[in-house]
Amino acid sequence: MRITTETVAAAMKSALPNKTKYHFDDDLAGFGFYRTTTGTGTFFAEFRTVAGGSKKRLKLGRVGTLKANEAREAARKAIANAALGKDLAKSRAEGRAAATVARLLELYNERTRDKRKASTADGYDLIAKVNIVPHIGATKAAAVTRQEVQRMHGKVGKARGHYAANRAVAVLKAAYAWGGKHGHVPEGFNPASGVDRYREEPRERFLTDAEMIAIGDAMTEAETIGLAVDAGTAKHAPVGQRVVMSPYATAAVRLIMLTGARLREILHLRWDEVDLERGILRLPDSKTGKKLVYLPTAAIDIIKGLTPIGAFVIAGESAGTKREKPRADLKKPWAAILKRAGVSGIRIHDLRHTFASIGVGDQMGLPVIGALLGHSNAATTKRYAHAADEVQRRAVEAIGGKIAAALGGVK
CATH class of the missing domain: 1.10.443.10 (Intergrase catalytic core)
Known part of the structure; x- marks a missing residue:
């Protein structure tokens, strides 16, 4: 098909496929999008970095997050770079591996700030600075384990209280979910998911x-x-x-x-x-x-x-x-x-x-x-x-x- 906003929207509204379905663009070879059995759509670019080499597929972004024309331009650049021997998929993977937890949190807070109140955004910044970065901030984001996040949670709980520890894990989990969607960590990778949190009891204290x-x-x-x-x-x-x-x-x-x-x-x-x-x-x-x-x-x-x-x-x-x-x-x-x-x-x-x-x-x-x-x-x-x-x-x-x-x- 000719991949446009209209054709992609029509495909996304159709019945769910029994298996992942791929759609390729008529004009730009290697550009397309696929739809999974759960209905998720993802734009991609396929190319070979060298003649006769294996074909690689680079995810460009989710349908809905990325517009069709934006995805087409990203695919054009990726395919053009591949023709010059540049492997963007490898570069992206290396970039993910090089990003630290501190950098991931910084990017997350910067690029989602306009979606929440200023006071809430400032609170996220403070949680990251005080309760997360001192413990695992220097660790590569893609290398953090759930055990490390659990240890961070325990240390923050002892030092600053159960509520602060739980909020730290919540912010970290949200940052990883965002990072996975935008290529900063592998999609679906979230070491803050499944961490055991403290039970929070509502505090009711009044002055006599x-x-x-x-x-x-x-x-x-x-x-x-x-x-x-x-x-x-x-x-x-x-x-x-x-x-x-x-x-x-x-x-x-x-x-x-x-x-x-x-x-x-x-x-x-x-x-x-x-x-x-x-x-x-x-x-x-x-x-x-x-x-x-x-x-x-x-x-x-x-x-x-x-x-x-x-x-x-x-x-x-x-x-x-x-x-x-x-x-x-x-x-x-x-x-x-x-x-x-x-x-x-x-x-x-x-x-x-x-x-x-x-x-x-x-x-x-x-x-x-x-x-x-x-x-x-x-x-x-x-x-x-x-x-x-x-x-x-x-x-x-x-x-x-x-x-x-x-x-x-x-x-």
């Missing part, structure tokens, strides 16, 4: 009233007289010396507690997204898309008390410079606050859970809480249903007590 008071006192001390440096955190200051914490760090923690916003939503918040007159934050690109965050009076007062330095409300080290970036995290100040408050087992994200549980405990409906948190799926908010159950228990006890008292003698 006493813990919130302790954290509030610790933040006040941190931003006024400072917290004493101990041996575990001493780096730029002598042990015992008090170091005053940045007011932007404590402001970020308070804003998360008061609004239920996500960490990145506060750290990436720009001044032009703040509407103090209406008491809202207009986030253009949160995890669930555009979002309004409603501010209680206490949160409005906190923002009013911050001095603008650069574009971001929570000023980071590069605030006000040409290469300004939002603050990366709150790990160190949060750890110091928790230590001073004597509170353990609380993540920054648990502040969001606490916000929600208090709302439910005050008899606000789950739909209202879901809207405040920016949940796109009502099922996500149902994790706080236990708090609603407690409200109902208190309510029925109060009602039942009054009725029992009226009836007299009922126990």
Whole structure:
């Protein structure tokens, strides 16, 4: 057939073949595509690198990923190079063998970045840099074994937790799947597939009233007289010396507690997204898309008390410079606050859970809480249903007590 977009589409829509079916182009000898029994179509080029030599077939790309005219041009080049004695199939194989895991991850993140949110793409980059590359980054991508990935998973699990280890394997698996489709590793080769992962249990931790008071006192001390440096955190200051914490760090923690916003939503918040007159934050690109965050009076007062330095409300080290970036995290100040408050087992994200549980405990409906948190799926908010159950228990006890008292003698 004459291989065009139309003829290929027609062939792909036909009944599945009983065995792999090959279609060759009428105009360009050696150019074609085949369709497997599962319906997958692949463009290819056939050629001999030397006269009388064995015929070789070079996969050019999947039907759907590669257009017919693009495949034709790739086949023309491959066949022309073969006539000059250049073996592109061998060159491609050598290229695969030479690519490291670090390079594969780099290519994957670069060329798929536009298909996901910027924050998600940045997260993939961080996972690769921190949890994958230090362990197997220098290994040739085509030579990595499942056992090596399993060992990496175990090391990351011990060092950074089960969740981080599982996400590392997930990202690596996706990178290999992409690399196989685009010729960076042999198609179907994926050493991250089949790796045993940790079982993840949803974490439900909420601050008690006493813990919130302790954290509030610790933040006040941190931003006024400072917290004493101990041996575990001493780096730029002598042990015992008090170091005053940045007011932007404590402001970020308070804003998360008061609004239920996500960490990145506060750290990436720009001044032009703040509407103090209406008491809202207009986030253009949160995890669930555009979002309004409603501010209680206490949160409005906190923002009013911050001095603008650069574009971001929570000023980071590069605030006000040409290469300004939002603050990366709150790990160190949060750890110091928790230590001073004597509170353990609380993540920054648990502040969001606490916000929600208090709302439910005050008899606000789950739909209202879901809207405040920016949940796109009502099922996500149902994790706080236990708090609603407690409200109902208190309510029925109060009602039942009054009725029992009226009836007299009922126990």
